[in-house]
Amino acid sequence: DIRMTQSPSSLSASVGDRVTITCRASQSISNYLNWYQHKPGKAPKLLMYAATSLQTGVPSRFSGSASGTDFTLTISSLQPEDFATYYCQQSSGTPPTFGQGTKVEIK
């Protein structure tokens, strides 16, 4: 299976900060990389698909980029509702696999 490694595993940030989360694939996955946001007790929510495409309804402060097997999710100006755990997921190989998650906490 393709292994996805996220960093950092957690971070503390303030409202208004720029936040960057990285995900590295164990092999080439082209741009088949998706990002999800998960809050406790809620269903996970799709943020980005195909590495750089913003899901309908997701604020434009979220963006994604890709370079080889490295992928990045950026939140340009952190808002109170953005405190959550973020997961990357590859859909190049079967089964799809998730990163271990990055928890974004309030500083």
Next chain:
Amino acid sequence: EVQLVESGGGLVQPGGSLRLSCSASGFTFSSYAMHWVRQAPGMGLEYVSGTPSNGGSTYYADSVKGRFTISRDNSKNTLYLQMSSLRAEDTAVYYCVRDRWAMVTFGGYFDYWGQGTLVTVSS
């Protein structure tokens, strides 16, 4: 409005069986691949199983292969997960998830998720 409602979770003893159901509404169920994803307590998301729109094939994580069976009834707009030989490590919230595409293939992504159903495996 797309809705996915899981049911069938509960407490089961190790070695026991359980069947989860996911009732879908608000979209043409037979046009989309469907999946199960789980989250164990304090852990991250883990892919469990998936099937394309016609149910013609199935995919499983190694951790559940041979013990879990995914199926769907497109006439009832329902996805199932039959779980047997359950272990303590299967304890998790199980989410029913819709794929953007009809096939389980490159470029798929999970655009709608249910609220989840809790499965607890304990004696």
